[in-house]
Amino acid sequence: MQYIEVAGVRVSKIGLGCWQFGSREWGYGQAYADDEAIRITNKALDLGINLIDTAEIYGFGQSERIVGRAIASRRDDAFVATKIWPLMPIAPVVVDRGRRSARRLNLDTIDLYQVHQANPFVPDAPTMEGMRQLQRDGVIRHVGVSNYSLDRWKRAEEALGSPVVSNQIEYSLAQRRPDQDLVPFAATNDRLIIAYSPLAQGFLAAKYDVTNQPGGIRLTNPLFLDVNLSRGHDLLNTLRSVATTQGATPAQVALAWVVRRRNVVAIPGASSVDQLVRNADAAELDLTDDEDAQLTAASDRFRPLTGLAAAPAWFRSRLTPPARRP
Numbered sequence: 001m002q003y004i005e006v007a008g009v010r011v012s013k014i015g016l017g018c019w020q021f022g023s024r025e026w027g028y029g030q031a032y033a034d035d036e037a038i039r040i041t042n043k044a045l046d047l048g049i050n051l052i053d054t055a056e057i058y059g060f061g062q063s064e065r066i067v068g069r070a071i072a073s074r075r076d077d078a079f080v081a082t083k084i085w086p087l088m089p090i091a092p093v094v095v096d097r098g099r100r101s102a103r104r105l106n107l108d109t110i111d112l113y114q115v116h117q118a119n120p121f122v123p124d125a126p127t128m129e130g131m132r133q134l135q136r137d138g139v140i141r142h143v144g145v146s147n148y149s150l151d152r153w154k155r156a157e158e159a160l161g162s163p164v165v166s167n168q169i170e171y172s173l174a175q176r177r178p179d180q181d182l183v184p185f186a187a188t189n190d191r192l193i194i195a196y197s198p199l200a201q202g203f204l205a206a207k208y209d210v211t212n213q214p215g216g217i218r219l220t221n222p223l224f225l226d227v228n229l230s231r232g233h234d235l236l237n238t239l240r241s242v243a244t245t246q247g248a249t250p251a252q253v254a255l256a257w258v259v260r261r262r263n264v265v266a267i268p269g270a271s272s273v274d275q276l277v278r279n280a281d282a283a284e285l286d287l288t289d290d291e292d293a294q295l296t297a298a299s300d301r302f303r304p305l306t307g308l309a310a311a312p313a314w315f316r317s318r319l320t321p322p323a324r325r326p
């Protein structure tokens, strides 16, 4: 496994995303929550993955409990990151919720405590006051944010009065907006980008098509609409072609592209131990500059239908079975 050290934090380039653990919306079932998730986490630690990412909202605490069970006997192998959902993020609430997360995780100290997203009505000062108290009391070690704009990240840091070490954001070959400011900022300011949905929820694994689409939460992801699966051909074929040259899979190439960016790590979720092992191996893939450029260019050409423009296609796809669609 490869590691990076940024802002005093040492994390594996490939981490493990745990939204899938105990969350109904992924539809992986009880056996996954009870057994496979524990096996996935243990195998991750065996392979040197230390960054384990969860949140209080995932499965309404279930994901944190599963992570807590999985790492109980090997706490020192893990760098545990969790998140507060910013409902009423004033200092006493933040302190209470941080302590509750630590209890569910069975930890004295959470390594990284992140604000899940910016609250549009409450500024960061009261939230960061709570974060400072949690740090003083030893309940959390580092503070991070998630889904923050660059401006709001800087303001959060001013409010904390010390580094907000990371911003967890959606970043992949299918979501390149962070290249405009967040990724360059982190690269030049000793800050960490934690890339979530680095496989675009499986889209970049190049295994889904019009006749084989995922269910659950991914029914709401416009990338899996027929129109976008078809617009994605060029990008997915580029991934397949680089994968063939590298003796890897498209998913591994997609992850390798993400973590090739300076100060960026990726936290793919996994539906099986086998996937986890392959994702960990992606840290060792050495893409050439030319392969990187080919992938970046294919990603630049990819223009998925999103937002309101995707609504008619979304309704059509939900109302018409695949066999009867044009």
Ligand SMILES: NC(=O)c1ccc[n+]([C@@H]2O[C@H](COP(=O)([O-])OP(=O)(O)OC[C@H]3O[C@@H](n4cnc5c(N)ncnc54)[C@H](OP(=O)(O)O)[C@@H]3O)[C@@H](O)[C@H]2O)c1
Pocket (backbone or CB within 6 Å): 016, 017, 018, 019, 020, 053, 054, 116, 146, 147, 168, 169, 195, 196, 197, 198, 199, 200, 201, 202, 203, 205, 207, 214, 251, 252, 267, 268, 269, 270, 271, 275, 276, 278, 279
């Ligand atoms: N901060 C935030 O707002 C936020 C938002 C979203 C996610 N996250 C975090 O980021 C993590 C990852 O994001 P995500 O789960 O949305 O998306 P992702 O990591 O891009 O996709 C995960 C899914 O891709 C498929 N997959 C994984 N490895 C694969 C492989 N090697 N080959 C083929 N398919 C593979 C699996 O689904 P199938 O096998 O079922 O296809 C898996 O559940 C989450 O667990 C969570 O911790 C944070």
